[in-house]
Amino acid sequence: MPTRPVSASGSAGRAMVAGMTMVTIGSMTANIASYLLHLPASRLLGVAKYGEFASLLAAQLVLAVPALALQSVVAREVVRGRSTGKLRSLGYRCAGVVAVLSVLAAPIVAVAMDTSVLATTSALVVAPLLVLLATEQGLLQGTARFGRLSIVLASAGFGKVVPAVVALFLGAGPGTVLAVSAAGTGLVALGARLANREPPGPGGPHTGDVRIGVATVLGASQVQLVLILLSSVDLLLARALLAEADAGIYALGAVATKAAFWLPQAVGVVLYPRMANPAHSASALRSALSVVAGIGAVLILGAAVAAGLIPLIVGEDYAAVQGYLWIFALQGACLAVLQSALLWAIAGERTTLAILAWLGLAAEVVLLTLCASTVLQFVVVAVSVAAATALAVCVAALRS
Numbered sequence: 001m002p003t004r005p006v007s008a009s010g011s012a013g014r015a016m017v018a019g020m021t022m023v024t025i026g027s028m029t030a031n032i033a034s035y036l037l038h039l040p041a042s043r044l045l046g047v048a049k050y051g052e053f054a055s056l057l058a059a060q061l062v063l064a065v066p067a068l069a070l071q072s073v074v075a076r077e078v079v080r081g082r083s084t085g086k087l088r089s090l091g092y093r094c095a096g097v098v099a100v101l102s103v104l105a106a107p108i109v110a111v112a113m114d115t116s117v118l119a120t121t122s123a124l125v126v127a128p129l130l131v132l133l134a135t136e137q138g139l140l141q142g143t144a145r146f147g148r149l150s151i152v153l154a155s156a157g158f159g160k161v162v163p164a165v166v167a168l169f170l171g172a173g174p175g176t177v178l179a180v181s182a183a184g185t186g187l188v189a190l191g192a193r194l195a196n197r198e199p200p201g202p203g204g205p206h207t208g209d210v211r212i213g214v215a216t217v218l219g220a221s222q223v224q225l226v227l228i229l230l231s232s233v234d235l236l237l238a239r240a241l242l243a244e245a246d247a248g249i250y251a252l253g254a255v256a257t258k259a260a261f262w263l264p265q266a267v268g269v270v271l272y273p274r275m276a277n278p279a280h281s282a283s284a285l286r287s288a289l290s291v292v293a294g295i296g297a298v299l300i301l302g303a304a305v306a307a308g309l310i311p312l313i314v315g316e317d318y319a320a321v322q323g324y325l326w327i328f329a330l331q332g333a334c335l336a337v338l339q340s341a342l343l344w345a346i347a348g349e350r351t352t353l354a355i356l357a358w359l360g361l362a363a364e365v366v367l368l369t370l371c372a373s374t375v376l377q378f379v380v381v382a383v384s385v386a387a388a389t390a391l392a393v394c395v396a397a398l399r400s
Contacts, residue, residue: 018146023266026150030157031262037161038255039313040168041177047248052115053174054251055239056123058232059109060178065228066098067130069220071138072272072346077212078142079276086212091135094217099128113239119175126182133189136196141269149269152192159188220346226357227342230389231261231335233361234382237368242375250375252310253321253328256303257382260332261339264295268343275347288340289394296333303329320375327379334386341390341397353396360389 042050074087102124110120133156140149163180172180238250267288274284304326311319321328338357345353364385372378 022146022150023153023269026153027266027269028263029154030160031259033157033161035255035259037164038252040165042248042252042318044168044171045174048244049174051239051244051248051251052113052119053177054254055113055236055247056115056119056174056178058235059113059120060123060126061228061232062225063098063102063105063124063127064130065225066094066217066221067127067134068224068228069346070094070131070217071134071141072224072343073212073217073220074135074138075142075272076276076347078139079273082212084139087139088135090212090214090217091132093214095128095131097214098131102127113236116175119173119178122175122178122182125179126185129182129186129189133185133192136189136192139196142273144273146270148196152188152196155188155191156185159184219349219351223342223346223351223354223357226354226361227335227339229361230338230357230364230386231257231332233364234368234378237365238375238378241369241373242378246375249318249321250378252318253325253375253379256325256328257332257335260296260299260303260329261335262332263299264292264336265339267291267295268340272343272347275344278348281344281348285341285344285397288344289337289398292336292340293333296330296336300326300329300333324376324379327383331379331383331386334383334390338386338390338393341393344397350397350400353393353400356392356396357389360385360392 038054041053045053070091074091077087106121106124107117109115109124110117113120133152137149137152140146140152160181161184163184164177167177167180235251235254238247242250271284271288274280275288277284307322307325310322310325342354342357345351364382367381367385368378372381
């Protein structure tokens with residue numbers, strides 16, 4: 001019997017599934033390691049210090065936005081044929097800028113969040129290291145070397161978490177824990193650079209004559225920044241506006257938000273090179289939105305089912321959050337859908353689409369400040385804004 005020829009679409013579909021599987025393994029390994037860090041931290045630091053620790057991790061993410069943007073820009077420019085040397089040079093320049101910003105921001109963040117200067121500096125010093133790591137990840141992503149990318153992602157998770165857990169069990173406070181975590185990230189960034197020596201081949205039309213620089217990354221950064229702020233502003237304001245114990249409880253609930261937000265990220269990572277290709281951009285967007293929404297629904301259901309385990313895992317001090325853990329997960333799922341649409345905007349240099357997200361962020365800050373005073377009110381406001389913003393951005397993206 002003659003064998004049926006394998007269609008190009010079938011091969012592409014299998015390659016996409018294989019890439020998504022590999023990146024999912026790597027990113028889930030990193031994310032699970034990060035979430036497991038919260039278990040010993042919440043028990044060993046106590047409610048008050050854990051609230052400080054979780055808030056500084058959120059601030060760390062905000063300053064690390066250039067790393068996320070740089071990875072997207074590097075991957076996009078690889079698809080367009082940019083040389084590895086020029087893209088690494090861009091990464092070094094961005095790391096220098098972020099290092100200066102970290103030094104300048106540390107005392108301001110410490111005062112604004114009422115945290116110690118040592119702990120704040122330890123949290124922010126990791127930002128330029130993440131930029132260097134993002135350069136290598138972008139090179140791997142743009143050339144669809146998802147197996148190697150998976151290894152780098154998993155290594156980044158272990159490099160961040162393992163030293164921190166050791167420090168926690170040795171009795172260290174938030175500042176020391178964050179400092180050793182940054183050192184582990186630096187080692188992973190160095191290892192990724194040494195291992196990523198294979199020059200990527202041309203992936204699209206040559207764009208070597210079109211200049212890119214830090215300003216290019218800043219344009220993408222504002223898109224990533226608004227996304228990170230939407231995923232973190234409620235936690236930051238909870239630290240400032242809620243009672244100390246309630247802020248710690250909210251910080252634990254926000255772990256479910258982060259899980260539902262970050263776990264589907266492999267979808268965007270794998271489909272991003274297709275988003276950067278005009279011939280496949282629209283279909284890649286539709287695929288990303290549908291797959292991420294499906295994953296989000298599963299995670300929301302999982303949060304509702306697993307909520308009863310909260311007192312057993314982290315103690316009775318956090319029992320109050322179990323009744324609405326699923327709402328935290330719903331917030332993260334909405335933000336994951338929003339992330340897919342905004343990644344598509346970066347891939348096609350349609351970054352003005354982020355204006356809708358900035359309007360949503362402004363509305364959330366006003367509502368949280370004026371209308372929310374309890375843990376439940378905070379998360380209801382946050383999920384309402386996330387859902388409305390995701391809907392508005394997705395409709396605008398699909399129409400264009």
